Amino acid sequence: MFTNNISQIRKAKGLSQTDLAEAIGTTLNNMGKLERGDRRLHQDWIEKIANALSVEPHVLITPHHGSANNVGAIKQDRAELEHGSRDDPEELEIQQWDIAYGMGAGGYVDIPVTGETYRFSESWIRQFTRAPASKLFFATGTGDSMSPTILDSDIVLIDTSEHEVRMADRIWAAAYGQAGIIKRLRPMPNGSVKILSDNQNVAPETAYDGELHVVGRVVAIVRKM
Structure with missing residues (x-):
């Protein structure tokens, strides 16, 4: 009953799928799902995409021609598009860096480092940060210098959108x-x-000019039980 116009409008604006994904703070994979209708298009996504494309929200999803007589079906379809199912929670894809951050002597680091990608509930991630998934990484800590706050082999969520120690x-x-x-x-x-x-x-130690490069703030700690 409804047509998803996001891809058409994006292309008319001269934007790639990657450009739009970065603009609304999501992954390229998720952006593709939103355009294809494989991921629920709730109101928050509609507003973000509309703002990024500089269009009114209502132009992103439009009724098929000839469907105006079936008002009940239109309302039902729009509700499904915007709200989805309670059993279909939004997910974020976050990379895990293939590196161990030292909490003692330290480990060699060469930035950037990429690793596997994992999916997490967006509602869980948003308890800790509002940063886009492209700015978030998981990494493993080693050592015991941050004990008892962070233990050896704990996994930490790093928000790289925060890099100024204020x-x-x-x-x-x-x-x-x-x-x-x-x-x-x-x-x-x-x-x-x-x-x-x-x-x-x-x-404690003290770092002077040029000795310390901040990667991001640790916003969550995941511990295996």
Whole structure:
């Protein structure tokens, strides 16, 4: 009963599917599903896509010609398009970096590093961050310097849209020299950054200009039970 016009409008605007996916904060795979109708097109997606394409939301989904007489069917189809089923939760695809961030001596890091892709409930991810999936990565911590907050082999969710240390003592993933670290960072008045561990037996360190590269903020910790 309804026609999905997203692909047609996107192409008319001279945008690739990748361009539109980045503009609305989703993956290329999910963007394809939204255009094909394989993923529920709820109101939030409609508004995001409309804003990205600079069009009114109602032009993205239009009735087929000749369907105006079946008002009940139109209302039902639109409800399914916008709200979907309770059993069809939105998912985000997030990469897991193939690297271990050291929480002790540190591990060698060469950025960027990519790994496998995993799917997670969007509602679960949004408890921790509103960043697009393309800015989120999972990585594994090693060592015990962040114990008891983060244990050896815990998986952390890193939000790379946050890379400026403006608030003291949050946990960050960073490159310190040639080592990947997960530590609390505290900006100091002289421009240096103090590197802190939650394990009281590990002494703090101080990074000066050019020694520390912040990758992103640790926004969640996943622990195997």
